[in-house]
Amino acid sequence: MPKLVDPDARRRDVVDALFRVVVRDGLQRASLRSVADEAGLNIGSLRHYFASQQELMNFAMQSMLDRLEARLNRRLEHIGDLAGHHRANRLRLAADFLAELLPLDEQRRAEVTVFHDFTAAARTNPAFRRLSHRTAQATRRLTRRVLERLDATETLRPGRDLDLEAERLAALLDGLGLTAVLHPDLVSSRNCAEVLRAHLDELCGLD
Structure with a gap:
């Protein structure tokens, strides 16, 4: 039986991974691949949620603002x-x-x-x-x-x-x-x- 994935929880995990990459390496190194590696995902799984780095960054910034x-x-x-x-x-x-x-x-x-x-x-x-x-x-x-x-x-x-x-x-x-x-x-x-x-x-x- 396939494992069920909570899309919202997965997006939050990806955002947290993005933050770790940016804090450690800077925004210029926060590619989809580097964020996928940080989150423990393959690039195809990440693209299922975010088609581009810009889409991921905008979502991450909005998520940060919502948290704040x-x-x-x-x-x-x-x-x-x-x-x-x-x-x-x-x-x-x-x-x-x-x-x-x-x-x-x-x-x-x-x-x-x-x-x-x-x-x-x-x-x-x-x-x-x-x-x-x-x-x-x-x-x-x-x-x-x-x-x-x-x-x-x-x-x-x-x-x-x-x-x-x-x-x-x-x-x-x-x-x-x-x-x-x-x-x-x-x-x-x-x-x-x-x-x-x-x-x-x-x-x-x-x-």
């Missing part, structure tokens, strides 16, 4: 209404929430590494550009959302330009993530968390 969104939603449910927390606790919760976008552990380091490789490839590959742009937009919506919640609880300094501050915060997260992935000897996980918290403290007048 699920984690963020769980954190939001845990945080609840920021107004119900003391001011210092609001800042801690906001920093912990935004830290989901930083390479502070193995899972997040893999996500940030894949994200930056994908973003770099999107500069010259039109097939990746649309999803890369959507991801950048999502980061800015997220930072704006956090700042709006802090502003609504009178945690931010009065008179802040939220559009400008959302862009500044998104740039900080992108810069910390990229440098921590490329030069972990210069920017550690602890450095990332400390810089993010210092920036939020400054926004809220605690500098």
